[in-house]
Amino acid sequence: MSQPATNSRNPEPTLAQVDPEIDALIRQEERREFEKLRLIPSENYASRAVIEATGSVLTNKYSEGYAGKRYYEGQQAIDGIESLAIDRLKALFGADHANVQPYSGSPANLAVYLAFCSPGDPIMGLGLPAGGHLTHGWKVSITGKYFESHAYGVRKDDHRIDFDEVRRLAKEHRPKVIWCGTTAYPRVVDFARFREIADEVDAILCADIAHISGLVAAGAHPSPVGIADVITSTTHKTLRGPRGGMILCKQEHAKAMDRAVFPGLQGGPHNHTTAAIAVAAKEASTPEFKAYAHQIVANAKELAQALSEKGFSLVTGGTDNHLILVDLTPKGVPGKVAAQALDRAGIVCNYNSIPFDPRKPFDPSGLRIGTPAITSRGMGPSEMKRLAGWMDDVVTHHEDETVLARIAGEITELCQDFAPPGIPIRDA
Numbered sequence: 543m544s545q546p547a548t549n550s551r552n553p554e555p556t557l558a559q560v561d562p563e564i565d566a567l568i569r570q571e572e573r574r575e576f577e578k579l580r581l582i583p584s585e586n587y588a589s590r591a592v593i594e595a596t597g598s599v600l601t602n603k604y605s606e607g608y609a610g611k612r613y614y615e616g617q618q619a620i621d622g623i624e625s626l627a628i629d630r631l632k633a634l635f636g637a638d639h640a641n642v643q644p645y646s647g648s649p650a651n652l653a654v655y656l657a658f659c660s661p662g663d664p665i666m667g668l669g670l671p672a673g674g675h676l677t678h679g680w681k682v683s684i685t686g687k688y689f690e691s692h693a694y695g696v697r698k699d700d701h702r703i704d705f706d707e708v709r710r711l712a713k714e715h716r717p718k719v720i721w722c723g724t725t726a727y728p729r730v731v732d733f734a735r736f737r738e739i740a741d742e743v744d745a746i747l748c749a750d751i752a753h754i755s756g757l758v759a760a761g762a763h764p765s766p767v768g769i770a771d772v773i774t775s776t777t778h779k780t781l782r783g784p785r786g787g788m789i790l791c792k793q794e795h796a797k798a799m800d801r802a803v804f805p806g807l808q809g810g811p812h813n814h815t816t817a818a819i820a821v822a823a824k825e826a827s828t829p830e831f832k833a834y835a836h837q838i839v840a841n842a843k844e845l846a847q848a849l850s851e852k853g854f855s856l857v858t859g860g861t862d863n864h865l866i867l868v869d870l871t872p873k874g875v876p877g878k879v880a881a882q883a884l885d886r887a888g889i890v891c892n893y894n895s896i897p898f899d900p901r902k903p904f905d906p907s908g909l910r911i912g913t914p915a916i917t918s919r920g921m922g923p924s925e926m927k928r929l930a931g932w933m934d935d936v937v938t939h940h941e942d943e944t945v946l947a948r949i950a951g952e953i954t955e956l957c958q959d960f961a962p963p964g965i966p967i968r969d970a
């Protein structure tokens with residue numbers, strides 16, 4: 543049966559009319575994102591412009607292939623959109639080549655394996671418990687099952703990447719690919735030291751900058767461009783774009799990476815996401831974004847200092863980037879208990895393993911927090927100090943629901959003064 547035509551006299555029903563349950567849940571999430579302090583370091587607020595592009599008719603179009611060489615007709619707008627996204631990312635990062643089609647960070651990383659490895663080949667990455675990512679060869683991931691993975695770690699004394707171990711393992715196993723990239727590491731990644739080791743064993747060096755791509759774009763973290771052979775990233779973390787993935791690489795690897803993404807791994811790209819990546823890349827090239835990214839780091843340092851003053855133990859003693867890893871052992875409260883109490887008090891973070899954690903990953907000793915989202919709201923040093931005070935109160939009184947409710951009220955009040963990007967103001 544064909545649908546009735548819609549026009550201005552017979553308008554199409556809204557989401558609220560078609561599906562009030564989903565509409566109500568979306569509004570519930572809008573309220574949560576407005577009223578809480580979101581500290582999960584891999585999350586952010588995309589701008590209204592990014593969200594508009596994501597929610598556009600581009601979701602209707604198939605476009606397997608690349609601009610100028612597609613397997614479907616009707617690409618007049620799509621080719622322009624994808625080319626803009628690529629050109630803007632190349633300019634933003636100073637990269638030779640960009641691919642914006644990976645559906646997210648994990649598929650982008652799989653494309654690297656497909657381009658450079660055969661099943662069973664040795665590879666190396668930072669172990670998950672030391673702050674790496676599943677797709678850098680961790681054993682429960684396909685990347686740890688299909689390849690011979692040799693994880694390096696951090697040093698026991700200062701929890702910094704153990705480059706002696708990286709070199710020793712590289713010489714012993716001659717990996718095809720060495721990953722440098724992190725999800726829970728609060729310090730600068732020294733890409734040049736990884737390059738030296740990769741050169742010694744003739745390995746491809748791949749930097750996964752998912753967490754820090756916004757910082758890299760803005761010069762708030764050193765760039766791996768010109769050092770790593772390939773760079774992968776999500777686009778929705780510090781870069782503040784839509785939920786998606788991207789690959790940057792040296793020209794010599796451009797063909798291999800493009801072929802690995804399509805037709806190697808994926809079918810049609812998500813054009814609505816591609817358009818939103820183009821918008822995010824445009825936003826990230828502004829002086830405002832540069833200031834934003836530097837403020838993320840300044841806020842993280844301020845928060846780390848304030849937490850230390852409240853007696854929190856921080857992995858590596860502080861931070862150089864957007865992220866802080868708290869070891870709650872001295873506070874005598876497990877990470878999960880603390881994360882759940884913090885959530886009830888309006889502070890959203892995630893429990894996380896710390897290096898050499900004696901506890902299990904599902905009930906670890908640490909908390910992972912970060913400043914990208916709260917900085918997008920315009921918060922600064924004085925809010926970081928208040929936040930540290932609230933976190934201390936919550937951890938100390940984690941079983942006292944009266945304290946948690948009082949703090950939740952204070953946080954909701956603070957949040958009224960810091961409206962986040964991308965969230966429409968709606969009638970109550």
Ligand code: DSN
Binds near residue numbers: 584675725
């Ligand atoms: N899930 C992401 C994070 O939270 O760090 C990594 O992919």
